[in-house]
Amino acid sequence: MAIPGLRPEQADPREDNKFRPHVERLRHFAIYTLDISGHVQSWNTGAEILEGYRVEEIIGKHFSCFYTDEDIRAGKPEEQLKIATTQGQTTDQGWRVRKDGGRFWAEVIIAALHDAEGNLQGFSNVTRDIAGPKETEDVSRASDDYYRTLFANNPSMLFTLNAELAMLQVSPMGAQFLGYIPAELEGKSVLVLVHKDDSPSVAEQLRWCLKNPNQVHRLQFQIVRKNGSRVWVLEIAQAVYDAHGSLNILVVCQDISDLKQAEEEIQRLNAVLAVRAAELEVSNKELESFNFTVAHDLRQPLNILSLICQKIILKYDQDRVGESKADIESIQKVTLRMDKLIGALLDFSRIGYVEPLRVEVDLSKMAHEAVAELVQTEPERPMDFRIADGLKVYADASLLRLVLDNLLGNAWKYTREQEKAVIEFGVADIDGVPAYFVRDNGSGFVKEGADRLFVPFQRLPGAEKVIGFGIGLATVERIIRRHGGRVWAESELGNGATVYFTISATDATL
Structure with missing residues (x-):
């Protein structure tokens, strides 16, 4: 300096x-x-x-x-x-x-x-x-x-330049790297080594060095070897006084060709990713359109079939319907179940491209509302609900309601055989991160099957006794992942289960 x-x-x-x-x-x-x-x-x-x-x-x-x-x-x-x-x-x-x-x-x-x-x-x-x-x-x-x-031995390219940008000294190894000997370069303008596209900016930088001798200047540009090949270099330059009080410029150049190639590869990959992201966005829009088509084209015949069954039961008296009434009612139940399955699939698909709209969510209040709806379906069931107060999170309210509906609904279903079911909603500190949980005293499951819980249509042994589609926890996992969090389950067969989930401060990019 x-x-x-x-x-x-x-x-x-x-x-x-x-x-x-x-x-x-x-x-x-x-x-x-x-x-x-x-x-x-x-x-x-x-x-x-x-x-x-x-x-x-x-x-x-x-x-x-x-x-x-x-x-x-x-x-x-x-x-x-x-x-x-x-x-x-x-x-x-x-x-x-x-x-x-x-x-x-x-x-x-x-x-x-x-x-x-x-x-x-x-x-x-x-x-x-x-x-x-x-x-x-x-x-x-x-x-x-x-x-x-x-x-003499420094592997970098070292130069000293006078105020006219002529090379006074060139390090032997630097000259050799460029295909020269020092004598071939000393006395010539340093700009003869600079690619023509970069020559104006390099000249401007070196002249700025002379005007600001107390500052170090850096610049990336291409130099041309004696054989015509080009090399990207990082130049570090500073003006200094010589023994006679004149300003010279000390220059160190380092070969950064590998770095520039890596940058170009990154830019190429980013361009490819941008194209693929655009294609994915188009595919998502097409999928959304397909989902609406499914909702209309599949649900409509099911609704018509269900209405016909209901009409037959109402129109004809008991004697005329006779033994066929049970079959007709079975058809009606199947159509309703298929309609619910289509709705569940649409919800699962929609979550994949809907951006979470974050607001402050009162999870405790939301859990009470979800529980109240469950109780209305079977008001006679003896239940002990334990919901922690004051649990709030910054998340998408409608998506978090789906999470609680699925987790509390599962706990409700899997405690059906208990004399007195206990379902708890609270929060625990896991490695310094708040983890919200739903815990029950139901049938539980073997530890080896925990990962399968969150895969669509994958159900654990014994789950066939419980009505469901095997898609609820997969929906929960997708929602939590969209919120930058994670979800996992812990259980022992016959000793209930606990499902944990976390919410990140930022959404995941998926």
Whole structure:
């Protein structure tokens, strides 16, 4: 991170190595940036040498780790950030701590960094070991050698550019990746490597770097290899001052071709899913239309047949109907049952595409209403209903009523043989989630059959004694799933059953 106003020492005139102007700024300084709370965001080579941390070890850590225990207890790190925030910059001299625990006497400059609107974005930190020229020379030499090694062997593509965007340096491995040697590229505009479609945006980004030397810029674009093949790269660029005070641009490019291919595949799959979703929506509408057709075309003949049976019984006297009356009544009962089955199937199908309309639902009140309707069908049955008060949930009221009708209706049917039936509706805490339940003391079922309860038309052994279609609990499961919850049952044969269900805060996408 280049710091506005900071100029490195002048280079040794005897040194004509082309790396020297860009390495000189690293010789004596640990330069890194912090976020607004003091956590390290970037880390240069000088910082690695001076402080002892590799970049992957220090990024994200709080910069107080460089201070002595005494300074930390005194709140010195936080105090320096406050001063830099209010005054723009603060300078301090004192002991600092390396990774290995060793101390060195340092001069530290912390400056606040702001965006174009003046909002605080973080801080730059420049630390220099001022223990003595010998230590400084050793650090500089190590920094020089280490930088050369990093530049030569770094697998990323590294470039330094001048203000005209000409390549001053190209890392050997970066040039090799592109099919060149460094000498073929150095001195040429970096834009010769950029695909023509991306060249204007890259040029604009690099010029913006020169205007904002205290900011890191990122951009994704395509570069062209010597053989003409294209590669997607992520570029990280920042303007820095060289030894003569001129602005250059440091650029790091990483190959992200695999990532872009994955993104393109995701986009392709999303497009396929969008098409299939549209097809599914059309199919659902067709199914809805079919359901109405079924309701009309199947129910109408059944209704006519039932009316004819009723007419025959009423029109003819007992003697003329004779023994056929029982058969006619059986036909009428069958037609009514088929009509109810069609209604149940329509409800089950409709739930698959009806979006839940969430409102506050008083489950306790709804359970009392459902129970009252059950009692009216057999008022003489001895029953003990236990309904918890104050149970409310945010859900679709009409769909939740179907849930309670089915669960309480099942409990009513499966307790028929009990001398005194007990049916309970309440809530329990299951793994921190409220689970509403209907519990009865009926016949129950074997544990191995619990999963079959929620499959359409799958009934447990012994269930044939109870009137039903085997679709009620499947309807419950579909409704609860549409509410983002789950439903399950627990039972032991002969010891009753409990059916639990949960309701999520958000609907499931089905």
